[in-house]
Amino acid sequence: MSRMKVELLHIHKRFGAVQANRDVSLRVEAGTIHGLLGENGAGKSTLVKILSGFLRCDQGEIWIDGQPVRINSPAAAIRLGIGMLHQDPLDFPSLTVLENFIAGQRGRLGLGLRESRKRLEKACEEFGFNLNPDGAIGSLTVGERQQLEMLRLLSLGINTLILDEPTTGISAAQKDLLFAALRRLAEQGKSVIFVSHKLADVECLCDRVTVMRQGEVVGELPVRGEDIALLEQQLIDWMFGRELTPPARPHSPQRRADPLLELRSLVVRHEPFALALPDLAVQPGEVIGLAGLEGSGQRSFLLTCAGLLPPRRGRILLGGQEMTGRPYGDYLRCGVGFSPADRLREGLIPGLTLQEHFALQQQDPWINWALARQQTQAAIEHFSIRGHPYSRVEQLSGGNQQRSQLALLPTPLSLLLMEHPTRGLDIESALWVWGQLLERTQAGTAILFASADLDEILQYSDRVMVFSGGQVSEPIPAAELTVSRLGQMMTLPVLRSTHSGEIPGIPTEV
Template sequence: MTQQTPIVSMRGIHKRFGAVLANQGVDFDLQAGEIHALLGENGAGKSTLMRILYGLYRADAGSIAVDGRPALIRSPRDAIALGIGMVTQHFALAAPLSVTENVILGQEGRLRLDLKSAEAQVTAAAQRFGLTVNPRAQVHTLSIGQRQRVEILKALYRQARVLILDEPTAVLIPQEVEQLFQTLMRLKAEGVSVVFISHKLSEVTRIADRVTVMRSGCVVGSMPAAQTSPAELARMIVGQTITSVSKPRQLAADRPMLILDDVWADDDKGAPMLRGISLQVNAGEIVGLAGVAGNGQTELAELIEGTRACRRGRILVDGADVTRAGPARMMQAGVGRIPEDRHASVVGDLTVAENMALEHLNEFGRHGFLDRARLRRHAEQLIAEYQIKARPEDRIRTLSGGNMQKVILARVLERRPRVIVVSQPTRGLDIRATEYIHGKLLDQRQRGAAILLISEDLDELLKLADRIAVIYGGRIVGVMPAETATPERLGLLMVGMSHETGGPDHGAQS
């Protein structure tokens, strides 16, 4: 790629939030028709930089040029007018409306809607960029990958020449990732420039032309993607060599610790969600549960935690029937729970020390009063053991996502549970925090705990699990040893395209 005037040039960008300097004199260039990966740990400043470019934040100092001309970007409207679009992890779509209505929503000069004409225009734009979407489909009926395509189409329909994608593959199955990458290569050929923010370094080195790494609000390196590797990028991101945890040889795993026997349960509206789930997790084993969001994973976790009623079937923990048990009895039976929404698992205005003891505060009581000295000592011990960057008296809402997750881990694992149900444990976490969480889960496996790991990240499941089950439509549609599983095979099962095991509980009780 020949050097030319960058389509975007950011110079000396500074941004402060209170005492935190999020961007410190950042320079960033984006060439026309390139895919430029922007990497860094959570808090490194990459999302702040792109939010400034899209007009969601205003820089305290620095300048932006588009096509070599100074640009004043005070809002997303200004960015869109300059041909800059952004697709975040949380899509901004109106679920009851059609694809076409979402794409043209907010367009200026549209006092009257000619839906037929608009559908033709949206179809033409989709075909041009290779985005397979039905213009008449209602958004609420679409898969995550399809919704992402609508968001991209919405930006391109507004003549975007620069597309910012924030963690675009985080919730996609492998087949959808491939479709996304084909779209990006097509956009690149059309001259569209892409900023690709991701924690998945193998994807970055595969799709990107250039890579820029940020750390502590500064750029620490920028290079052609072909001249680096995932290991080198990981070292640049954290400032030191990161050793990826490896799964030790499995100890004898023939003692059933968690048994789900023909379990049925309803969703929040009273409609059937779990339909005859049969699954077994043995002591010293991690069973991964793969599935596209909304296929019953959340309900299954709540069932085992005791927060959702079981309509039919049995749940056994170490041989004891806990089918009708509530949360307190489930904990007494040895079930530890690490829910998918870490913010909902803590009380934001309470301290770190109070949150660490939240599920057993009665143990810190003394004559009807809370023994705060003992509570603090307990927190200090766990903070040191779990390498949490916080003080006992800090409000937990002030912690980063990684440190908040460590608090929840500490609270659960110090009880040495026999069964651990963990949902999306590293969602939104950077490479350092992810490796730490993975190491702790493998430690629990070696201790002999039975772990049900629910994750939409197939790389995570393939790395940690001994067996992987796939859930689709509230049923287990496949169970296989992790060493025989592939992302492609799992992806097909996740969208209901292949039932390879001959029955929902095949291999589940082995």
């Protein structure tokens, strides 16, 4: 049984004017799952990237089993038995599952594909994973890619596994599998560092937890056997320094004769099938949540409503104006905004600063840099972005990227379409985001949003549409739903009437 004790002592790391880690010490015992908790931008990811060799600290020491070590690269970390599973797994999309599993294995080319296949299948059986060795990486969900990367790291002899926000974007079933696998690793004597901002995950899984805030360690506690209510309050106090209150949800908008958005006999392109939508009328200020397993068509629906994906058939009307088949620019001019989940691929432009993003919004042929700087500074202050006008967006934490993306949305908007508005955000940032969104609804903006967080959907939606098995339900008042019932609806489609007749939909009682 391999056991490894890890210690980081007095770690300092600075990025320009930002002190990401300040005198941070962390001790992780062998055979334990140690939670590293903190809000977005607290310095958690920086610390574990130093341990895993992706970054070098400015000052401090790393000790393994009582001996000081130098970790100058990810390869050096792996040789010492330390591996990191990133929030977005590091894999090769053009290769198969088996080829990715083999990647990076030292001196094992002679084993051949047959032996490697046996090793992969045996590892999958041990942890209950269902991975096709010949399958393409592009066909895997985020959770399955995580499973593959974890098995690859373990095959390299990892004794300390670091996971950075691993439950973001995976299903409940995949999370259960992941947690069972991590407990098994701890039982085998391996140490696990679980980086998260989700209190419930840490409370469910970890033996101990260390809390960081603004680059420093502010507390450490045992988790096992503790009173959950008291533990949660202490962790919130350490993370944020104050009590958090959800934003007040305004009353549902009154039905009007003239809706803001109308969908009539709409059929959305969603490979490998077409998605038939029920006729829908959305009122100004209304919030509609889109629930469903990942890849069930929510994204295709939002892209179609934004003018980014032409419908197969049907009509889209905005304020009574025909929008079907019109280009994306026309939707923008009519006050439609789209906020994607992938901030750095679709929402923001890596390599550009915040100021340059605001400069791109100017309509004049010549950029007014003084105006761009003024707008950027105002956004930083209003949206509480931890950065400065010259910060490149990829250097910001996930929460600050989301705040920046919201800051760049036009005002006013008639319709806001959002994918996973709080994915990867800590509690405070998520509450802040929804405070901003609900302010927009007060001004008449209607919001359609997709989320994997069913609590979020029920808390903020007026009505909910469920995507399941290639069908979409009629909108259901959120007050009539519970998390349990909604979860069942996402996997148990039955006949229900829509504009196109009787098609599989959602049961009224489960």
